[in-house]
Amino acid sequence: MLKKIVILLSIATTTGSLTACxxxxxxxxxPEASAPIVATEPEVAAPVEPVSTPSNHNxxxxxxxxxxxxxxxxxxxxxxxxxxxxxxxxxxxxQGNTDDIGSVEYNIALGQKRANSVRQALVAEGANYxxxxxxxxxxxxxxxxxxxxxxxxxxxxxxxxxxAQPQGYSIDDNxxxxxxxxxxxxxxxxxxVVDQRxxx
Numbered sequence: 364m365l366k367k368i369v370i371l372l373s374i375a376t377t378t379g380s381l382t383a384c385x386x387x388x389x390x391x392x393x394p395e396a397s398a399p400i401v402a403t404e405p406e407v408a409a410p411v412e413p414v415s416t417p418s419n420h421n422x423x424x425x426x427x428x429x430x431x432x433x434x435x436x437x438x439x440x441x442x443x444x445x446x447x448x449x450x451x452x453x454x455x456x457x458q459g460n461t462d463d464i465g466s467v468e469y470n471i472a473l474g475q476k477r478a479n480s481v482r483q484a485l486v487a488e489g490a491n492y493x494x495x496x497x498x499x500x501x502x503x504x505x506x507x508x509x510x511x512x513x514x515x516x517x518x519x520x521x522x523x524x525x526x527a528q529p530q531g532y533s534i535d536d537n538x539x540x541x542x543x544x545x546x547x548x549x550x551x552x553x554x555x556v557v558d559q560r561x562x563x
Contacts, residue, residue, distance in 0.1 A: 419547065421532065421540035422519045423481050427462070430476040432484055438549030440481070442542070443522050444488030446529050447495070453527035457481045459499040460506075460521070462514040467501060474499030477520040485522075496525075506537050 421443070423436045432440065447453050459474030459481075478497035486492050502509075507516035523540045524532055531546030 419542055420519070420521070420535075421523075421542045421547075422521045423477075423484075424515070425477055425518045425520070427464075427518065428473065430473065430480045432480055439522075439542070439547055440484045441488050442547040442549070444485045444490040446546070447485065447490040450527050450529070451491075451494075453529070454494050454496070454525045455485075456496045456498060456523045456525055457485075458521045458523055459497065459501075460504065460517055460519050461502050462517045463502045463505065463509040464514075465502075467503070470501030471499050471503075472501075474501040474520075477518075481520045481522065506539055 419439070421439065423432055423439065425431075426433075443455065447455065457478040459476070459478030461470040461473050461477075463470075465473075475497065478499055482492070482495045482497050485495055502517070505517045507513040509517065521540050529542075529546050531543040533541045533543075535541050
């Protein structure tokens with residue numbers, strides 16, 4: 364009898380193991396194949412075109428052997444005068460220049476007349492006389508060749524900021540003062556173009 368109970372227990376244990384095995388959770392099936400992942404290039408913003416900022420020399424150009432200021436330079440005079448009026452700490456030096464025709468002495472005197480003419484125009488627009496220094500280089504510090512095609516560029520007076528420089532002001536590679544449209548929004552005058560009738 365004991366032998367029968369042991370056999371029955373043995374059968375029951377085996378059956379239970381088989382049942383447990385059959386009723387356990389089946390192993391997970393393989394995931395269905397999904398669409399392949401395609402690598403996409405990251406979006407790149409279109410290049411931003413640099414904003415063109417027109418620039419002009421902060422200068423007044425003159426006709427041959429002249430020191431009167433032509434009307435097209437009124438805007439640049441006014442912009443500088445307005446800045447000097449609104450910025451009491453700003454100081455400028457007006458540098459008179461000439462081409463190489465004539466003696467050193469004559470051109471020093473002509474360059475000084477050009478610088479003084481610009482200072483007088485700045486003061487007439489309201490700038491304080493004491494904030495403006497003048498100097499003449501005559502033909503001694505030419506920025507351009509003095510051949511017939513280029514010498515017009517040397518007939519000028521440069522307005523150079525010595526303190527409290529305005530936004531939009533810089534010095535170019537040739538050593539000339541420049542302003543852009545954040546300082547002067549008027550018509551930009553091509554460098555050296557004043558009187559095409561000059562024959563010299």
